[in-house]
Amino acid sequence: MRLPVPANTGPADTVPALADTAAARPLGLAEALHAEWTKTRTIASTGWLLLAAIALTVAVGAAAAAGTSCPPGVACQVDPAKVSLIGIDLGQAVVAIVAVLAISNEYSTGMIRITLSAMPRRTVVLAAKAAVLGALVLAAGTIAVLASVLAGRLILSGHGFTPAHGYELLSLGHGPVLRAAAGSVLYLALIALLSLGVAAAVRDSAVAIGIVLGLLYLFPIVANVVGNAHWHRHLEQIGPMTAGLAIQATTDLNSLPISPWAGLGVLAAWAAAAVLAGGLVLRLRDA
Amino acid sequence: MTAGTVTPYRAGQQPARDGFAQLLRAEWTKFRTVRGWVIGLLVALLVMLGLGLFGAAGSNGSCQSTSGGPTRSGQGCFTAPPVGPGGEAVSDSFYFVRQSLAGNGSVTGRVTSLAGLIPAGNGPGTATKPGLVPWAKAGIIIKASTQPGSAYAAMMVTADHGVRMQDNFTGDTAGQPGAVTASDPRWLRLTRSGDTITGYDSADGTHWTQVGTVALAGLPATVQAGLFAASPAYQAISESLGGGENGTIAPSQDTAVFDHVSLSGASPAGTWSGDYVGADYGSGIGGYHQTGGRFTVTGSGDIAPAVPGQAGGEDLTVTVFLVGTFAGLIAVIVVATMFITAEYRRGLIRTTLTASPRRGRVLAAKAIVLGSVAFVTGLVAAAAAVFLGTQLARGRVYVFPVSWLTELRMVVGTAALVAVVAVLALAVGTMLRRSAAAVTVVIVAIVLPYLLGVVSVLPAGAADWVLRITPAAAFAVQQAVPQYSQVTALYSPGGGGGGYFPLAPWAGFAVLCGWAALAVALALVLLRRRDV
Numbered sequence: 073m074r075l076p077v078p079a080n081t082g083p084a085d086t087v088p089a090l091a092d093t094a095a096a097r098p099l100g101l102a103e104a105l106h107a108e109w110t111k112t113r114t115i116a117s118t119g120w121l122l123l124a125a126i127a128l129t130v131a132v133g134a135a136a137a138a139g140t141s142c143p144p145g146v147a148c149q150v151d152p153a154k155v156s157l158i159g160i161d162l163g164q165a166v167v168a169i170v171a172v173l174a175i176s177n178e179y180s181t182g183m184i185r186i187t188l189s190a191m192p193r194r195t196v197v198l199a200a201k202a203a204v205l206g207a208l209v210l211a212a213g214t215i216a217v218l219a220s221v222l223a224g225r226l227i228l229s230g231h232g233f234t235p236a237h238g239y240e241l242l243s244l245g246h247g248p249v250l251r252a253a254a255g256s257v258l259y260l261a262l263i264a265l266l267s268l269g270v271a272a273a274v275r276d277s278a279v280a281i282g283i284v285l286g287l288l289y290l291f292p293i294v295a296n297v298v299g300n301a302h303w304h305r306h307l308e309q310i311g312p313m314t315a316g317l318a319i320q321a322t323t324d325l326n327s328l329p330i331s332p333w334a335g336l337g338v339l340a341a342w343a344a345a346a347v348l349a350g351g352l353v354l355r356l357r358d359a
Numbered sequence: 360m361t362a363g364t365v366t367p368y369r370a371g372q373q374p375a376r377d378g379f380a381q382l383l384r385a386e387w388t389k390f391r392t393v394r395g396w397v398i399g400l401l402v403a404l405l406v407m408l409g410l411g412l413f414g415a416a417g418s419n420g421s422c423q424s425t426s427g428g429p430t431r432s433g434q435g436c437f438t439a440p441p442v443g444p445g446g447e448a449v450s451d452s453f454y455f456v457r458q459s460l461a462g463n464g465s466v467t468g469r470v471t472s473l474a475g476l477i478p479a480g481n482g483p484g485t486a487t488k489p490g491l492v493p494w495a496k497a498g499i500i501i502k503a504s505t506q507p508g509s510a511y512a513a514m515m516v517t518a519d520h521g522v523r524m525q526d527n528f529t530g531d532t533a534g535q536p537g538a539v540t541a542s543d544p545r546w547l548r549l550t551r552s553g554d555t556i557t558g559y560d561s562a563d564g565t566h567w568t569q570v571g572t573v574a575l576a577g578l579p580a581t582v583q584a585g586l587f588a589a590s591p592a593y594q595a596i597s598e599s600l601g602g603g604e605n606g607t608i609a610p611s612q613d614t615a616v617f618d619h620v621s622l623s624g625a626s627p628a629g630t631w632s633g634d635y636v637g638a639d640y641g642s643g644i645g646g647y648h649q650t651g652g653r654f655t656v657t658g659s660g661d662i663a664p665a666v667p668g669q670a671g672g673e674d675l676t677v678t679v680f681l682v683g684t685f686a687g688l689i690a691v692i693v694v695a696t697m698f699i700t701a702e703y704r705r706g707l708i709r710t711t712l713t714a715s716p717r718r719g720r721v722l723a724a725k726a727i728v729l730g731s732v733a734f735v736t737g738l739v740a741a742a743a744a745v746f747l748g749t750q751l752a753r754g755r756v757y758v759f760p761v762s763w764l765t766e767l768r769m770v771v772g773t774a775a776l777v778a779v780v781a782v783l784a785l786a787v788g789t790m791l792r793r794s795a796a797a798v799t800v801v802i803v804a805i806v807l808p809y810l811l812g813v814v815s816v817l818p819a820g821a822a823d824w825v826l827r828i829t830p831a832a833a834f835a836v837q838q839a840v841p842q843y844s845q846v847t848a849l850y851s852p853g854g855g856g857g858g859y860f861p862l863a864p865w866a867g868f869a870v871l872c873g874w875a876a877l878a879v880a881l882a883l884v885l886l887r888r889r890d891v
Contacts (some may be wrong), residue, residue, distance in 0.1 A: 141823040160810065165803050169795050176795065180704055278700065278794035279395075282693035285802045289810055290686050294410055296813065297675075298417035359618045 104191050104200035110182075112204050121170045122208060125260075126216040130162030133220040133284060137227040152233055152242050153322040155253040156224020160317070161258050163216055164263045167209055168284045171267035173203050175207065175350075178276035184359050194354045202268055206261050213260035217253050248322035255319030255336055262336070262343045263288070266312065269346025270297040273353045287342070288313040305329050365842035366523060370715065378483055382715055382724040390728055393701075394692045403690035403777075404740045410683030411744030415675075415751045440665040440755050441508030441637065442574075443528040447840075448759050451507035451528075452660030453589035454645030455500070460584040460672040463551035464624020466499045468586060468617045469564065470516045470655075471541050473497055475613035477593045490611075491518035494663070494847055497615030499547050501556055503578055505562060507637035510575040512556040513662065514547035516615070522547070523845070524558035524570040528664050531845045532571040534560040537628060545666030546619070553618055554578050564619065585631065587613050588645065588658030610659055612644045617654040635660075636848050666848040667840060667858075674757040676839035677766060678858040680748030681773055682839070685806055687740055691733050691777055693794075693799045698729055698769040700794035706890050718745050718886045722789065726879065729864055730778040736779030741770040768864060772836025775868065779875050780805060783830065786878035790885050804874070805830045823861045830874045835860035835867025 080210040112118050136158045140150060149288050178184040191197050192341070233239040244250045266287075271280035292309025298304050308314040308329035318335030330338065390396060443449035475743050477490040490655050497517030512526040514534070522534030522545055539545050547560035547878040554574050590613040633647040637660065644659035670742070702708040715721050745766060761769075780801070788797040808831035812822035826832055838860050843852045850859040860867055 088843050136821070158811075161806060162803065165799050165807070168798050172795050217486075217523060276697075276794075276796045278693045278697050281795050281798045282689050282802070285799065286689045287805070289691075289802070289806050290410075292810060293685050293813075294414065294682055297679045298413045303417040 085186045101200060104196050105203060106206040107187075107191070108200040112208065115173075117173065118170060118208070120165055121173075122212040125166035125170070126212055126219070128166060129159035129216040129221045130223055132159035132162050133157060134159075134223040134227060137231070140228065140233075141231050144288050150233065150239070151223075151321060151323045152224060152228050152239060153249050154320045155228065156220050157217065157256050157320050159216070159220055159251060159322070160259065160314075161263070163213075164260060164288065164313075165285060167260050167264050168214075168281060168288075169269040170209070171205055171264040172271040172277050172280045172284065174268060175203055175271045176275060176280055177301045180277065188322075188359050194335060195351050198268075198272060198347070198354055202265055205264050205268055209261045209264040210257060213257040216260075217233070217256045221249070221253055246322075251332060252320045252322050254334065258336060259310050259319060259339065261337045262316065263312075265343040266339070266346045269343065269348070269350035272350025277338055287311075309335075310338065312339045315339060329359045364533040366571075367698045371810075374635045379720060383710075383727060385714075386721075386724045390698065390732065392444075396697065397714050398529075399656070399694040400736050403687040403694075404736050407681075407683035407740035408744050408747070409735070409773070410686050411426075411680040411748050412751055414682045415748035418600035419880040423761050442760060443508050443664070445527060445529055446760060446762055447506055449528045449664040449846055450591070450637075450661040450663050450665045451509075452639075452643075453662050454633065454656055454658030454719060455505065455583070455585060455587050455588045455636045455646065456631050456633040456654060456656055457502075457505075457583045458622055458629065458631055459471040459581050460501065460551070460622060460624050463550075463552050463620065465548060465695045466501065466584045466624075467546070467548040467621050468499050469546050469617065469619040470497065470539050470615055470617055471544040473516055473518065473539050473613060473618040475518075475590055475611060477611045478609040491613055492591055492593050492611050492847065493519040494661070494845060495590040495611065495613040496523070496662075497586070497613060497658065499549055499585070500587045500662075501549050501551055501582050501584045503575070504581055505634070505636050507639075509634075509663070509704050510551060510578060512558065512569065512573050512575060514549055514560060516545050519615070520845075522560045522570065524573075525574065525662070525845065526556070526571075526573040528529070528662065529843070530571075530573060531884075533559075533845075535562065535568070549584075551578075551582070551584075551624075551689055570809070586615075586617055586620065586647075586654055586656050586660070588613055588656040589660045589662055590658060591663070591847060602867070608642065612882065613656060614655060614657040617656065618652050620652065620654060620738045661846075663716070663846045664843050664845065665759075666846055674759060675752070676759045676858050677745055677749070677769060678837050679760055679840045681741060681769065681837050682742045683744060684737075684773055684776070684834075687737070688777060688780055688805060689802055691736065691781050692784040692805075693779040693798055695733065696788035696793040696794050696797045696801070697789065698725060699709065699785055699788040700754060701799060704794075705791045712891055719883055720776065721765040721786075722879070722883060722886060726782045726785055729781050733781035734774050734778035737774035738770065741773040745770055759840055765839065769837055769839065772864060772868060776833050776836060776871065777869075778831070779833070779871050783871075784873040784879050786875065786882040789882035790878070807831075809834055826867075827861050828870065830871045832860070832862050832867040833871035835862050836864045838864055880889035 080314050088350065132155050136155050178187060185305040187197060188194060221242055221244065229241055235241060240246060242249055244253060267280065267284045270283050274280050274283065290306055292314050295304050295307035295311065295314065298307060315330050316339030318330050319332045321328055321332060440448045441451050441765045473491065473495065474489065475495050476487040476489040477492060479486045495518040498513055500511055500513035501885065503513035504507040509528055512522050514522065516522055516539045520535035524532045525535060535545065537543065545840060548559040548567065552556050554576060556575060557572045558570045560570055561567045574647040592608045593607050593611040618658055631649065635643055635645045645657055647654060647656040667687040669674050702711060711721060712718060749758060782799045786799050788794065791797045800868045808825045808829035812825040812831065838858050843858050852858065862870065
């Protein structure tokens with residue numbers, strides 16, 4: 073599968089031969105980006121995994137919308153945007169695999185030694201990986217979110233969530249819905265960066281994916297059983313998934329543990345911390 | 360690498376050390392000599408325990424009492440409910456119009472009406488309107504004493520569930536169906552003979568039908584017999600997607616009219632007296648008046664098992680101490696997957712399969728080693744979490760009592776759950792050969808359904824199905840208190856008291872076993888057919 077190619081920097085042979093320039097200057101970010109893009113797009117699994125992320129996100133969102141109904145006479149507090157975008161809960165796991173493999177694969181095949189020999193500036197390598205991965209996930213996430221919103225709009229309006237019953241149709245022209253949709257795309261990109269950072273730090277793909285999914289899923293589960301309301305709220309405020317997904321809420325914003333953009337900020341802090349830790353470990357450790 | 364048809368040359372010496380025991384030993388050696396895997400399991404054990412204790416510690420901060428006993432230090436604090444004859448926590452508060460009944464005898468009465476009041480709006484303290492909650496009940500009762508939690512048997516009419524015979528809080532037998540009206544009254548009778556109490560109902564007072572017979576062990580010679588009325592708290596449950604389910608709980612009351620009341624046997628007192636049983640635990644609404652042979656009894660409260668989650672998070676079940684299972688599972692899944700994918704990555708699988716060409720046996724040996732190690736890890740972690748969590752919660756928050764058998768089922772079930780998930784991860788790892796994908800598939804199959812179903816993200820109907828068919832159904836082994844059909848409550852897997860699963864404990868576990876068996880079978884087929 074081919075993914076849309078953003079502004080290709082040209083065929084590989086326009087890059088000057090390594091022997092001529094290596095002594096003169098180290099390879100810059102542009103070359104690093106090109107190299108990472110080539111590596112990423114030539115691995116078959118990247119495309120399939122991103123396709124799976126899109127398909128699963130849309131399918132789960134559509135299934136949740138189809139399972140949502142409001143019996144007459146019952147006060148339902150349904151957030152249509154959140155229901156439609158619930159597939160992100162699953163899609164993020166696939167995005168995490170893509171991100172973890174972007175670096176763990178190099179360690180498991182030994183490719184990392186070649187990469188780091190060719191580009192000894194390790195932070196540049198990590199930055200290039202982050203940029204390529206971020207762009208790919210933003211593209212895939214946009215498709216997934218747009219399709220989810222469309223599916224949610226079609227299915228939910230068929231289930232009585234219509235303006236006649238006091239529910240607005242899902243529309244990106246509606247401010248909070250646009251925020252939820254755009255925020256969900258950013259959410260996926262931040263999850264990718266978080267996963268990349270963790271993978272750079274621990275190298276092994278199984279351990280990295282375990283840590284990432286643990287960070288994401290454990291906070292809401294533990295918060296759910298903690299009876300103390302303050303602890304519950306704090307857990308939801310610091311968890312990368314619980315805080316980050318606050319961006320999807322369009323109704324009843326006062327009951328959120330954290331405001332939407334602040335929540336995405338918490339996730340961004342997690343991602344930044346992970347990438348920093350990964351970059352630091354990558355610099356200090358032998359490959 | 361299928362076996363050749365003819366082996367032209369065979370060395371003279373016996374092919375030693377290729378039995379299954381040797382295979383097991385080889386796999387065990389592989390496991391214990393990889394430091395990362397042993398550390399991984401230790402991490403699993405510690406996070407299971409640590410998060411469980413965190414759950415116990417984080418459950419309450421406002422109602423601290425060091426005196427043991429019922430904790431009633433202020434507003435919002437939970438009153439420890441009385442304990443019934445079966446050892447379970449019970450609600451036992453109702454209005455009781457009674458006489459002493461010495462020795463054998465019987466009590467009979469006719470109910471001609473049952474009406475009541477329920478809250479008109481949301482929340483307590485609002486106005487009331489006429490109406491009945493589904494399990495509003497009134498009838499005749501024989502009770503060991505007026506002590507809350509004492510043994511009893513009762514025949515009653517209910518608002519929506521017809522005539523019932525109930526005993527010792529958990530027993531519930533249906534009698535004549537239909538609501539009671541003045542034109543369609545219900546006759547009720549209880550007779551005592553030793554420890555045995557038999558309940559009858561009748562539409563006309565001449566043709567009696569036996570509803571049930573119960574034995575109340577250790578019933579004293581003199582018991583309290585008479586009329587009662589009780590009406591459980593009114594609950595409005597509104598469901599919201601993405602925001603959880605909200606329940607409004609407020610007291611309700613009912614009033615029943617009795618006539619043709621008679622008590623036969625050697626009654627020393629002979630006069631009726633009325634009082635509210637278990638006023639400490641109930642709303643205390645109640646009273647009666649008698650005009651000739653006609654009794655009007657008003658009551659509130661319930662005579663039934665208590666369910667968790669009705670005290671606003673001040674009570675919890677043993678399930679909370681096992682919340683760390685998820686974190687432990689993630690670590691176990693990572694280790695279990697690497698147990699096979701590392702062989703593929705390092706090429707060790709070629710050596711393994713050359714040494715033992717019967718591939719099914721290799722997978723079996725790996726599964727046995729891994730399953731046993733995971734079982735022991737889960738057992739130690741779950742037992743320690745339940746034991747230490749109970750100690751930590753004592754005096755700080757009310758923990759619903761469960762029998763030691765239930766506790767054993769929860770601990771052993773959790774250990775078995777961890778073991779089977781480890782085998783499932785091994786099988787998926789064998790199928791996919793890639794650790795990242797395998798780890799994600801297994802975590803998503805087990806933790807995500809629980810998250811979606813339990814943390815109130817999906818509507819209740821969808822959540823039910825998710826917890827029936829996915830491997831997450833196995834978390835039913837961690838359900839501490841059963842669901843009672845005679846008590847209205849929010850029986851959801853998540854919010855409130857929580858921990859209710861749609862499947863019975865071992866049935867849910869069987870669903871996980873089915874998935875694991877399927878994965879192992881697929882892994883076997885692939886392992887046999889595929890080149891290494």
